[in-house]
Amino acid sequence: MELTDSIWEIIKTNSKSLDGKVWYGVKSTKIFCKPSCPSRIPNKSNVLLFTNLDTPVQNGFRPCKRCQPINEIVSDDIWVDEINYILESYYDQNLTLAELSVLAHGSISHLRHVYQSKTGISPSEKLMQIRMDKAEILLQNTKRSIGDIGNDVGIPNNSYFIKLFKKTYGVTPHQYRVDRIN
Incomplete structure (x- = not known):
């Protein structure tokens, strides 16, 4: 139609x-x-x-x-799958909890509660995991600058991206890249 x-x-x-x-x-x-x-x-x-x-x-x-x-x-399990799909699709954008709730067609508080109870982490923590996983892949497979990679995964503030990456992987993105080459 x-x-x-x-x-x-x-x-x-x-x-x-x-x-x-x-x-x-x-x-x-x-x-x-x-x-x-x-x-x-x-x-x-x-x-x-x-x-x-x-x-x-x-x-x-x-x-x-x-x-x-x-x-x-709609079951909470299906809704969590839907939320994960949205997070995977929009990780590179400035995705707030409010925007996520609009995209997932639910209220902010209910979304946060259901997601946390089903996964054990908040939607924001899941988004950060996705961003760090994507950054790791880009560091391994491209020669893009650290700043560009941070921007590509939705974290345009370079120093904040470096801080989050180090918190996740124990080394800076530059150190991570150097260690993978050697």
Whole structure:
């Protein structure tokens, strides 16, 4: 089904007129919703339409925790998977807990509580793990500067990036790179 201007207007205004007939998926988050979902309006270019409720799931989309498009409460385990997908997808951006909660279609406090109870770490700690893992790979496989690598993984402050890397790996990024060469 094509995303026409009239369907886009229904999504933008959270109209219930197409609920149960059409669902939309957001390619950047892999979440699908009812047209009436009160979550933030996605970028139009990231929207896919579905006329069959089975199709989004078959295409790897997860139901929205907020609007519950399959009329079932989304399990916390599925939601944590969704949050991890978002963290992996947006690690290189300035991703705050507030922005994460918008992307994952839930409240900040509930997201933090559920994520911590299911994983044992906070979403912020997971984001930092992802960033450090990505930085380690870049240090091993590229000759990019330390500052560029910090920026590439979402930590544009060079001294802060070095401090976090040293806290994680016990050595500075430069020392890490030198030790890997020798």
